[in-house]
Amino acid sequence: MLSQKEVESVMSTLNDEQIYFLQYRTKQRKKSRWLQTLATYKGLDIDEKMSEQEIEEMLEDWVLVDIKDGGYQKRPYKCDCGQALRFQYIIQNKKECAIRSLGENCFENYLQLPPAIIKDIKKGMYLIDLERDEILVKYKKKLYYPLQSFLHLAIPQDFIDQHEVGLPLTDNQIATVERLHKQYEEEKKLASLFLRLTIEQQQFISKWSQEDRRELLLMIEEGHAECLFQTDEASIYHPFIKRQMELKLPLLEKQKQQLNESQMKQKRAKQFHALTVEQQQFLLTFDHEDQAALLDRIHKPLYYNHQSIEHLPLDARIKKQVELQLPLLKEQIYEIQVALNRVVT
Template sequence: MVMLSKEEVEAVMHTLTEEQIYFLKHQLIRKKKSRWLHTLANFKGMDLNDKMSMEEMEDKLEDWMLFDIKDGGYQKRPYKCDCGQSLRFQYIIHKKSEGAVRYLGENCFESYLSLPPSVIREIKKGMYSIDLERDEILVKHKKSLHYPLQEYLHLPLPKEITDQHEIGLPLTDNQIRQVERIHTHYEEEKKLSTLFQRLTIEQQQFISKLNQEDRRELLLLIEDGLAESFLQVDDYSDYDQTLQKQIQLNLPLLERQQQALEEWALTKKREKQFQALTPEQQTFVLSFSHEEQATLLDQIHKPLYYTYESIESLRVDDRIKKQVKLQLPLLKEQIYEIERAHNKQVARVMGTGSLAHFS
């Protein structure tokens, strides 16, 4: 959206009630103060708690704060900068720790603060975006584009939004998206509550101990009919007791639980496969990296690519020959090495045969 000209802003403002004008101006200043505080906090590397009041934020920052922005009206300059220049827009800043107040125009405002140009740009960018929100409201008001908020007043909406609706001002697109997000969350919570009520007392007690995100995922899995999705492990008796309880209650596993259980089951399978090896095979397998050991153990019961006799004459690493002799599977790179050695051997034989033919 393109910002309205000063004339256009004035023209629409004249169509508003005194209450609507007061609301818009009050919100404008409040939002600009908030943006100022957060921009300044970011510059200083400080975290502001959203639950803090503006006064608490100002005390923490101990710097020049935006107190008010006065607008004298279109083509009017009733205010004065401390430098003596007549102003339409007057920025009033104060420093509580010094009890100092300054009345500045835009130019003096920038130079007086002694902030880096990047921070000044960020402050002005924030002010501009807030002015755009005001203009969006004015344009929608002029075109009578009102969102049907009355259908959502049962939701826990921010007071700013309900107040804005009650005095007859349209909502911005961002506010509408916020309302719709709240509505989506509300409907989902209602659905989750219904699903929860369908569970047994014991299942409810178990789920109630989970954090909110895990509880939500688990209930949605139940809705999707995935309560049997965990039944993929034969024996989980020595696994995590909480998860065992979850399975016994016929509750589905969360995605991360499913992955963890599958990894655990695979580790147990590899341990079992390792124990089934001869002591010599075990010693040989342990000479590989942990990742290579896992790869070898996963292939223990698969058919072997080569017999010792088929590679005995090839020029390959003696370790590979011993591995094959021990009837252990091979890694991919070892198979490639055998194939290369075999191809070279064939080429040498063919080359010898050609020389014999010509002789």
Template sequence: MVLLSQKKVEIVMNTLTEEQIYFLQHRIKLKKKSRWLQILANYKGIDINEKMSDQEIEDKLDDWILVDIKDGGYQKRPHKCDCGQALRFQYIIQNKAKGAVRYLGANCFENYLSLPSSVIKDVKKGMYSIDLERDEILLKHKKNLFYPLQAYLHLPLPQDLLDQYEIGIPLTDNQINLVERIHTTFEQERKLASLFQRLTIEQQQFVSKLNQKDRRELLLSIEEGYAESFLHLEDLSEYSETLQKQIQLNLPLLERQKQSVEEWRLAKKRETAFNALTLEQQQFILSLSKEEQTVLLDQIHKPLFYHYDSIKNLPLDDRIKQQVELQLPLLKEQMYQIAQAQNKVERLTK
């Protein structure tokens, strides 16, 4: 989308009421000032976040602040720059440290601030995007495209958005997306509240102590009807009391808890498999890397593919032969080496 011409902006603006015109112009000024403060704060390396108000950001700055942008109207130049040039758009800036106020046109605005070209570029880009939002609103108003916000008035919507709806100004696509995100969050919270009420008192007390993210995941798991009732407490004696209590209450485990329990079970299974081996087999396994030990112990009960007599005369590493002789499973790369050795011998005997 490209900006509307100033003439087209004026034509649509003239179809609005005075209240709507004031609201839209005031909104544009506030958004441009907010964007200016954010860009300047970022340039100055000042730490800000999305929860901070414009006033809080402004309080951190000791520099030129954008106070207002005045629009004299289509084909009119009622304002003046400090350099004497007649202006339609006048940028009013104030130096917080000295209190000095300057009335500037677009060119002097850029030159006076002595900011890097990259910062000026960001300012222009920010102002342009806000003007695009204005044009989006005007085009929607012209085409009578109004979002049915009345169906969402029960939601905790921003007051400026409600005010915009009340005076008959269409919402932008970004505002509509915000409404729908708030609606989705609201419905999820209502669902979670309903799931929470289905729990026993003891389960509710336990769930209430979880952080918001874990509580949400656990409650949604309950909706799916999933619980780790198959786990036995005596098997989890090494785990925290919290996890044991969770299972005792027949509450589902979180994904990270399930992964942790599964890793614990596999470790126990490997330990059992290792203890069942002969001393010679154990010593051989301990000579391997941790990764190789894990892979080998996970395959300990699988059928063996080779017997020692079938590979003892092949050109193989002694370790592979020893491993087969000890009746231990082979790693994939070892089996590949045996297959290669067999092919080599077959070619030589032909």
């Protein structure tokens, strides 16, 4: 962070329009941070699309109206307590319409907010001052970003205004512009990929969500057109997926998972119906997760027979399960191993 003397030194080289923009931007961002912190503290439901005025109207409390800066080594303002100030915080109570002009110490004491909230507010204001300093340092070093090359993007207007008055963008602003540029280039690519599809394929995916369309088109670009599933496998439970496969469109990851789960359910159902009635009844005493785990192990070799565990100190259910020649869960196998070790020792 620049010292106040350094800030004043660089500010003295700006023209009136640049000074006004930088001071106004700093004040507005501090006010916005104040409102968001206060609204969050009070548990108000706000979103990024809401304007400052809308948030302010929801608050029946002290809101930041202005921050006045008297200049380096100057104290032209006064706190309501009488102390001379360089920085004066002007706050207004929305409910009582009262206005107070305060210094930093009285500002903290007057609000009667928890120390953590005051700390958060001050941290936010400090970070905004850091952004101002970053702009000033970049201005001094003539580090400008070529924003004119990206004006076709939906760039926030304050970025454009900042650029037009001759002030550099911050690293965070540049990252936002480059993210918008990346999105724009991807959308162009996706539009081109969409136009390569047949009319039937276009009509089929036109009603999909934007995210699903994006995933599918990128899969096509990467050559993932082949599908491990056969069309008839999806015919009964997934007519929509069947049509997608007929159109030779790749399946999304969630669709593959859906088909895999259906296949597993069908496989488990066949395995269940292949059991004896007594085995089925016993299996139904387990919860659904354990039933699935046991059915998945149905054709694996059995570790134990009834004679080998008959005299072990085990739960009767495990013995019955082995007697019925049903597979064991991992924790049951571990329990048998422990019992065997105890007998040996």
